[in-house]
Amino acid sequence: MTQIPRWILPAAITVTVPLPSYAEQYLTVSAAQKLCFPECDQFAPVHVKFTPAQIKAIEAKSGQKQLLRGQEIWRAMQNGKLHGFFIVDYVIGKHLVIDYAVALSPEGTVKQIEILNYRESYGGEIRNPDWRKQFIGKGPRSRFALNEGINNISGATLSCRHVTEGVHRILATYEVCLK
Amino acid sequence: MRSASNRVRRARPSLGTFVEITARGDSEAKLHGAIDHAFDAVARVDRQMSFHHPASDISKINREAFQRKVTVDPWTWRVLRAAQKLSHESDGIFDITVARKLMQWNYLPRRYRNVSEGNWRDIVLEKNCTVRFRQRVIVDLGGIAKGFAVDRAVKALKCAGVASGVVNAGGDLRVFGLKSELVHLRHPVEPMRPAGAIKLRERALATSGIYFAQKRRGRAVVSSLLDGRTCRCSSRKVISVSVAASDCMIADALTKIVFVLREKSIPLLARYHADALLLERDGAPLWKFHSPCDTCDPTRFD
Numbered sequence: 001m002t003q004i005p006r007w008i009l010p011a012a013i014t015v016t017v018p019l020p021s022y023a024e025q026y027l028t029v030s031a032a033q034k035l036c037f038p039e040c041d042q043f044a045p046v047h048v049k050f051t052p053a054q055i056k057a058i059e060a061k062s063g064q065k066q067l068l069r070g071q072e073i074w075r076a077m078q079n080g081k082l083h084g085f086f087i088v089d090y091v092i093g094k095h096l097v098i099d100y101a102v103a104l105s106p107e108g109t110v111k112q113i114e115i116l117n118y119r120e121s122y123g124g125e126i127r128n129p130d131w132r133k134q135f136i137g138k139g140p141r142s143r144f145a146l147n148e149g150i151n152n153i154s155g156a157t158l159s160c161r162h163v164t165e166g167v168h169r170i171l172a173t174y175e176v177c178l179k
Numbered sequence: 180m181r182s183a184s185n186r187v188r189r190a191r192p193s194l195g196t197f198v199e200i201t202a203r204g205d206s207e208a209k210l211h212g213a214i215d216h217a218f219d220a221v222a223r224v225d226r227q228m229s230f231h232h233p234a235s236d237i238s239k240i241n242r243e244a245f246q247r248k249v250t251v252d253p254w255t256w257r258v259l260r261a262a263q264k265l266s267h268e269s270d271g272i273f274d275i276t277v278a279r280k281l282m283q284w285n286y287l288p289r290r291y292r293n294v295s296e297g298n299w300r301d302i303v304l305e306k307n308c309t310v311r312f313r314q315r316v317i318v319d320l321g322g323i324a325k326g327f328a329v330d331r332a333v334k335a336l337k338c339a340g341v342a343s344g345v346v347n348a349g350g351d352l353r354v355f356g357l358k359s360e361l362v363h364l365r366h367p368v369e370p371m372r373p374a375g376a377i378k379l380r381e382r383a384l385a386t387s388g389i390y391f392a393q394k395r396r397g398r399a400v401v402s403s404l405l406d407g408r409t410c411r412c413s414s415r416k417v418i419s420v421s422v423a424a425s426d427c428m429i430a431d432a433l434t435k436i437v438f439v440l441r442e443k444s445i446p447l448l449a450r451y452h453a454d455a456l457l458l459e460r461d462g463a464p465l466w467k468f469h470s471p472c473d474t475c476d477p478t479r480f481d
Contacts, residue, residue, distance in 0.1 A: 024188070024190070024199075026188055026189050026190050026199075027189060035211060035215075100192075113191055113192060114189065114190075114191060115189070115190035115191060115192070115197065118190060118197065150363050150373070151201075151345075151360065151361065152345055152347055152352060152354075152360055152361065152362040152363065153347075153350065153362070153363050153364075153365060153373075154347075154350045154351070154352060154362050154363070154364055154365070154377075154384050154385070154386040154421060155350045155364060155365025155386050155388055155419070156350060156365065156386065156387070156388040156389070156419075157195070157196045157325075157349035157350055157351075158196060158197065158349060159195060159196065160192035160193075160195060160196050160197055161195075163192040164192065
């Protein structure tokens with residue numbers, strides 16, 4: 001049975017509250033770890049701090065700029081045996097700041113990608129370096145859920161190109177730092 | 180029976196955008212398992228129907244279907260068949276061979292040379308999921324596959340026993356189960372200002388807009404929304420079209436037709452029991468249409 005939608009259009013568009021940003025927290029780091037490696041009982045942090053040489057190597061291999069000074073990486077283990085790597089990364093687009101996690105096999109192939117936090121902003125603050133800095137290397141947080149009333153948005157498609165590029169950078173990071 | 184008390188929402192990059200799945204049910208672990216299955220279905224659509232992946236069915240037929248018959252995944256074949264039906268019904272306004280123009284305008288990577296000026300009639304779908312082209316055309320399922328992926332993800336969730344939820348592939352979405360959902364529409368010019376909201380239950384909604392996608396080409400402004408008959412871009416006054424239908428693939432494809440035909444699309448919309456809303460540049464509704472339906476709630480416009 002189909003149901004006609006109700007188009008609830010405000011009488012005067014001009015009085016609607018502008019939305020500076022749309023944010024959603026999907027998964028915490030530990031929830032994403034369990035989803036990516038359900039069999040594992042231990043996630044050992046092996047966070048790396050990049051040397052200038054490593055940054056150069058990652059940039060050369062991936063063709064992407066490496067803006068992070070380090071990477072949050074966990075070794076996913078079961079009874080002491082390595083099952084893969086869990087890596088948290090951040091990408092910043094024109095309108096987006098995204099925290100996401102990549103699960104790699106021990107051989108460095110992508111097993112799974114999960115978005116942890118998603119923030120979409122058109123308010124201009126995304127161009128402000130101080131505002132952006134708060135997202136870099138600090139782990140996911142939930143205090144940016146600004147607009148709890150908005151759960152679903154329909155509209156023109158936003159590209160996920162930045163995440164795809166970020167994953168290439170992660171694969172280069174694996175080659176340089178973990179292999 | 181306990182009510183659906185848990186809600187799990189996850190997102191992954193796929194289909195060139197972000198696919199978000201919301202599921203409600205009793206056990207959180209079960210919901211995660213169901214969402215994994217739904218993402219698997221989306222990944223299969225992405226793998227087979229992407230214009231960009233060299234190993235996809237679409238890349239395969241674009242390379243080879245002019246020379247020989249190509250066997251494709253049954254899902255790809257079904258989407259191609261649906262596209263052909265919509266091309267027929269819209270008299271060629273919806274046409275997946277506009278990929279040639281989209282490639283010229285750099286909306287798609289220029290991966291093919293010597294493409295001929297054919298149209299949807301040059302695509303021949305034969306039994307056992309085989310495809311061949313009569314002309315050296317190329318196809319892109321960008322206008323329909325996302326909707327199909329949403330439908331397959333909803334099916335996977337339902338099969339896994341999920342009571343209700345939403346699958347949203349970059350704005351093309353479907354709501355299922357008893358719970359209704361409020362969906363906000365992006366304002367055509369200011370993407371983070373809602374231009375309105377729609378309450379949906381057991382229904383899909385797709386929106387096509389030219390907000391991010393317009394380009395300047397010489398003196399003309401082009402977008403990825405074009406009339407398959409003329410390969411010209413549709414009216415610049417209309418800037419966003421939303422279509423609601425029972426399945427997302429149909430809603431997705433119908434947005435492209437309504438963009439061109441506007442009021443003239445009423446017979447087609449009625450045939451699919453679909454509703455449409457067109458927004459102008461300033462976010463004001465330009466035209467609305469509701470399919471007559473005996474079983475539906477009365478529709479309210481504010």
